[in-house]
Amino acid sequence: MALIEVEKVSKVHNPGLADEMKALDGVSLSIERGDVAVLTGPSGSGKTSLISLIGCMARPTEGKIRVDGKDVVKLPERFLTDIRRRRFGFIFQQFHLIRELTVLENVLLPLYPLETSFRTMKDTALAILHKLRIDGKKSLKIKNLSGGEQQRVAIARALVNEPQIIVADEPTAHLDSRLAQEFMDILKLCNQEGKTIIIATHDPFIQTNPLVSKTIAMRDGRLESMKKK
Amino acid sequence: MTKHLKIIDYAITSLLRRRYKSFAILAAYSLTVTTLASVLFLTHALRTETDYIMQGVPDLIVQRTIAGRHELIPVDYAEKIGAIPGVSGIRPRYWGYYYDGLTEANYTLLGSGGEPAPLQMLTGRLPVNPGESAVGAGVAALRGSAVSGELILVNSRNIGVLFQVTGLFRSESNLLTNDLVVLTDRDIVDFFGFPPGEATDFAVSIPQSSEIQTIAAKIKQLYPDTRPITKRELTRTYDMVFGWRSGMMLTVFCAAIIAFCIMAWDKATGLSADEKLEIGILKAIGWDTADVLALKFWEGLIISLTAFLSGMILAYVHVFFFNGFVLAAVIKGWSVLFPTFRLTPAFNLFYVLIMGFFTVVPYVASTVIPTWRAAITDPDSVMRG
Amino acid sequence: MARSKLFIAFIVLEVILLFGAYLHGNSLQISRRTDDLEAKRALVSRLGLTDLAIWTEARYTRHPSQADFFSAFQDYPGSPDHFPAGSLISPMQVYPEGME
Ligand SMILES: Nc1ncnc2c1ncn2[C@@H]1O[C@H](COP(=O)(O)OP(=O)(O)O)[C@@H](O)[C@H]1O
Numbered sequence: 133m134a135l136i137e138v139e140k141v142s143k144v145h146n147p148g149l150a151d152e153m154k155a156l157d158g159v160s161l162s163i164e165r166g167d168v169a170v171l172t173g174p175s176g177s178g179k180t181s182l183i184s185l186i187g188c189m190a191r192p193t194e195g196k197i198r199v200d201g202k203d204v205v206k207l208p209e210r211f212l213t214d215i216r217r218r219r220f221g222f223i224f225q226q227f228h229l230i231r232e233l234t235v236l237e238n239v240l241l242p243l244y245p246l247e248t249s250f251r252t253m254k255d256t257a258l259a260i261l262h263k264l265r266i267d268g269k270k271s272l273k274i275k276n277l278s279g280g281e282q283q284r285v286a287i288a289r290a291l292v293n294e295p296q297i298i299v300a301d302e303p304t305a306h307l308d309s310r311l312a313q314e315f316m317d318i319l320k321l322c323n324q325e326g327k328t329i330i331i332a333t334h335d336p337f338i339q340t341n342p343l344v345s346k347t348i349a350m351r352d353g354r355l356e357s358m359k360k361k
Numbered sequence: 362m363t364k365h366l367k368i369i370d371y372a373i374t375s376l377l378r379r380r381y382k383s384f385a386i387l388a389a390y391s392l393t394v395t396t397l398a399s400v401l402f403l404t405h406a407l408r409t410e411t412d413y414i415m416q417g418v419p420d421l422i423v424q425r426t427i428a429g430r431h432e433l434i435p436v437d438y439a440e441k442i443g444a445i446p447g448v449s450g451i452r453p454r455y456w457g458y459y460y461d462g463l464t465e466a467n468y469t470l471l472g473s474g475g476e477p478a479p480l481q482m483l484t485g486r487l488p489v490n491p492g493e494s495a496v497g498a499g500v501a502a503l504r505g506s507a508v509s510g511e512l513i514l515v516n517s518r519n520i521g522v523l524f525q526v527t528g529l530f531r532s533e534s535n536l537l538t539n540d541l542v543v544l545t546d547r548d549i550v551d552f553f554g555f556p557p558g559e560a561t562d563f564a565v566s567i568p569q570s571s572e573i574q575t576i577a578a579k580i581k582q583l584y585p586d587t588r589p590i591t592k593r594e595l596t597r598t599y600d601m602v603f604g605w606r607s608g609m610m611l612t613v614f615c616a617a618i619i620a621f622c623i624m625a626w627d628k629a630t631g632l633s634a635d636e637k638l639e640i641g642i643l644k645a646i647g648w649d650t651a652d653v654l655a656l657k658f659w660e661g662l663i664i665s666l667t668a669f670l671s672g673m674i675l676a677y678v679h680v681f682f683f684n685g686f687v688l689a690a691v692i693k694g695w696s697v698l699f700p701t702f703r704l705t706p707a708f709n710l711f712y713v714l715i716m717g718f719f720t721v722v723p724y725v726a727s728t729v730i731p732t733w734r735a736a737i738t739d740p741d742s743v744m745r746g
Numbered sequence: 747m748a749r750s751k752l753f754i755a756f757i758v759l760e761v762i763l764l765f766g767a768y769l770h771g772n773s774l775q776i777s778r779r780t781d782d783l784e785a786k787r788a789l790v791s792r793l794g795l796t797d798l799a800i801w802t803e804a805r806y807t808r809h810p811s812q813a814d815f816f817s818a819f820q821d822y823p824g825s826p827d828h829f830p831a832g833s834l835i836s837p838m839q840v841y842p843e844g845m846e
């Protein structure tokens with residue numbers, strides 16, 4: 133069984149209102165364990181909408197989504213949150229770090245609502261910062277970091293809860309090619325540890341990267357093609 | 362438990378992030394609580410104290426009124442009043458006011474009446490012989506009587522009269538004696554030039570308190586030009602001082618309520634785009650709605666509980682260790698002679714709990730409720746720019 | 747974690763202080779009642795005092811219980827008074843006999 137199965141999923145934004153918008157229309161796909169899947173397609177084709185659904189951040193209007201065999205569509209919010217924090221690590225286009233907090237505090241953020249002790253939590257975070265080679269900046273505020281450093285903090289935050297699946301939305305939109313390469317190198321390491329990676333992007337640099345094992349093309353809310361490499 | 366400790370930790374971090382705003386709110390809030398609590402502590406202590414010491418007031422005062430004004434009363438009224446069954450004693454009181462042009466202060470001159478019993482609140486003794494006096498601490502300080510041992514007052518015939526100070530009221534009794542000058546009854550009559558056979562009013566003793574009302578009615582019948590004032594009325598006056606309807610209380614409470622409303626309004630409307638985004642981020646990375654609300658709850662509680670407790674402690678210290686000096690300056694009005702409020706501390710747990718409820722709960726609610734909407738929306742909103 | 751513990755310690759300290767104030771107040775209520783307050787009460791009954799010497803600027807503020815109905819509270823509390831203290835004192839409530 134695939135890690136993620138999406139079955140005839142539709143998503144309508146603002147249903148019943150004047151600005152009703154069908155962002156996804158009957159999309160079906162599956163992503164295997166260990167895949168590095170890339171969602172491509174022009175802007176407005178529904179990539180972000182799709183990975184929000186896969187990442188349990190919103191519910192589809194129709195259809196089924198299974199994560200590790202569990203149907204998540206009908207789960208109460210509490211359980212969705214739980215799945216989000218146990219299985220997923222998110223990297224957002226704008227990083228969405230909290231600018232007035234330090235690097236370490238940002239990375240600790242996903243662990244606050246858990247029952248783990250503060251010490252364990254801090255050790256985990258420091259280990260990851262070390263792995264990403266930004267432990268030297270752990271006490272700096274985000275607003276004082278360069279774009280590349282912020283990117284690494286964002287990745288560190290996504291990894292701190294040891295997720296199975298990493299979801300990234302346009303991660304290289306604000307990066308130059310050197311940083312984009314660095315980003316792919318880090319993802320490669322994660323993938324080697326067995327993590328599944330899903331990236332929504334229209335950046336050809338990622339689309340053509342050798343790491344990619346599956347390319348899913350979207351257009352106007354529909355699946356255009358799904359290619360395995 | 363660990364989880365909540367960590368959330369409290371994060372709440373403090375969040376508050377420190379907006380350090381100036383947080384401390385400004387905390388300070389303003391504490392100050393509001395201090396003001397309210399000072400008024401409550403002061404009035405409660407004053408009331409507790411007067412409730413107790415005012416048990417000593419005369420059972421019945423009989424005044425005479427002419428044309429609606431307080432007039433001197435003929436001493437021979439005493440005979441008939443004293444004969445009413447239930448009355449165990451009646452004595453004329455001689456007292457009046459004295460404006461001292463030198464210090465621009467008003468004194469109360471009072472005849473000592475009766476034998477000079479030893480009083481714990483008096484250093485020295487009450488006047489017995491003509492030309493002797495006992496004075497309150499306020500008057501003594503104003504006129505330097507404690508050092509010189511004498512006091513000169515100008516009588517109704519515009520002649521300066523020298524009084525020997527034989528007693529000084531201890532400053533602990535300030536609230537009662539600050540502006541007092543006690544002379545012998547004869548000296549009062551002389552000084553003010555009372556017509557012979559007249560006194561200021563009568564103090565009537567009635568051992569059976571249930572009879573006071575009836576006796577007051579009888580006196581009124583006997584002498585329609587009198588106005589009896591019962592002990593109940595005397596003591597009740599001080600239940601009324603600083604009543605909630607009084608000007609200052611209204612002003613203080615209105616100010617406090619307005620302050621709370623402004624704060625609540627700021628909270629309710631002030632959920633900025635940044636704050637909404639932060640809530641979205643927290644939810645996206647694995648915080649539950651309940652966790653976000655817990656965070657806001659703790660943020661509110663940290664501010665309001667700290668402000669409440671600090672304000673209460675500050676108020677207690679202010680009123681009972683520093684004699685409420687800030688509040689006293691406000692209450693003082695135009696009095697030249699004003700006592701220090703050296704009150705016996707009274708701590709009413711009920712008031713404190715009420716204060717706690719009304720300061721902490723609205724603030725926490727106004728922190729948590731506006732967050733509610735942001736906290737229950739799906740976190741996918743953070744995925745778009 | 748250090749911060750939350752610090753905060754809790756601070757709150758506990760403040761609660762202890764406030765409770766200390768409570769005990770302080772109550773113990774003084776008891777101890778002073780026996781000497782100071784008793785002495786003040788004796789003073790009141792010996793001299794036949796009727797009012798507190800708080801405001802000395804006018805007859806009706808110095809002796810609110812003794813002032814006649816006309817000079818006292820000429821403007822009634824609630825309206826601007828000649829003397830600021832007038833707005834602090836409620837008028838003496840006089841009930842018709844037998845009514846309470
Ligand atoms: N919350 C929303 N309300 C209304 N329309 C939306 C909302 N989110 C997305 N859309 C619309 O859905 C379509 C798909 O958007 P999106 O998933 O962001 O595409 P992509 O990420 O490929 O650019 C777009 O036309 C967008 O305007």
Ligand SMILES: [Mg+2]
Pocket residue numbers: 179180181301302
């Ligand atoms: Mg997008």
